[in-house]
Amino acid sequence: MTVRNLLLSGGIYHPFAETSAAVADILSELGIESTVMPVSEGLTLLSQTRFDLLTVNALAFSMTQAEKYAPLRAQFAYSAGTEHRAAILSHMAGGGGLLGLHTAAICFDGWAEWPTLLGAGWVWGTSHHPMPEYVTVGGAEGFTLWDELYCDMALAPGAEVLATATSQSVTAPQPVLTRKGRAVYLSLGHDMTAITAPGYAGMLRRAARLALDDKEGGR
DSSP states (O other): OOEEEEEEEEOSSSOHHHHHHHHHHHHHTTTEEEEEEOHHHHHHHHTTSOOSEEEEEEOOOOOOSOGGGHHHHHHHOOOOOHHHHHHHHHHHHTTOEEEEEGGGGGSOTTOTTHHHHHSEEOOTTTOBOOSSEEEEEOSTTOEEEEEOOOBSOEEOTTOEEEEEEEESSOOSOEEEEEEETTEEEEOOOSSHHHHTSTTHHHHHHHHHHHHTHHHHTTO
């Protein structure tokens, strides 16, 4: 049976159109059919339509943290209103899975519950990342890719760290794959160089299977 995925996409500083299309292609190998939409329109659809999986490959935030964002706010700033928050909560309460990719942990910054739902969050003034460089994912199925490594993220209570990584300039292992119930967060995937790297697709498929585990039996 086809699994329906709503893939939210868009934002600044990242080639989301290309990476979202690539993510959809990778997930299709699991029988997951993705509908790719901008964040606001997608969450409105989520409030009206049932999906098995909600994937966030977007940078949707208030953009109030620094003046460098000021010229971009009119076009790209986003705050999750009551209807959109309720759509995500209803999706999760109804047994839907949540898959957050890379910048998903920065999204919805005015919504205090979001990092708790996702299992991880970006903390302004604390979290950071080096410029893209070689990142090495540890473990038996580890691999190396050219990517941004998010550092000093806040993990929600109950979040399980499933994989960590280091980079050329970051020697302390940083969580890159976490799970909290049906919410899975994969912090890698800045651009197409990262997403097409050998090893990334396997980790993405693993993350999706984990998010759908309650209904799909780990397929």
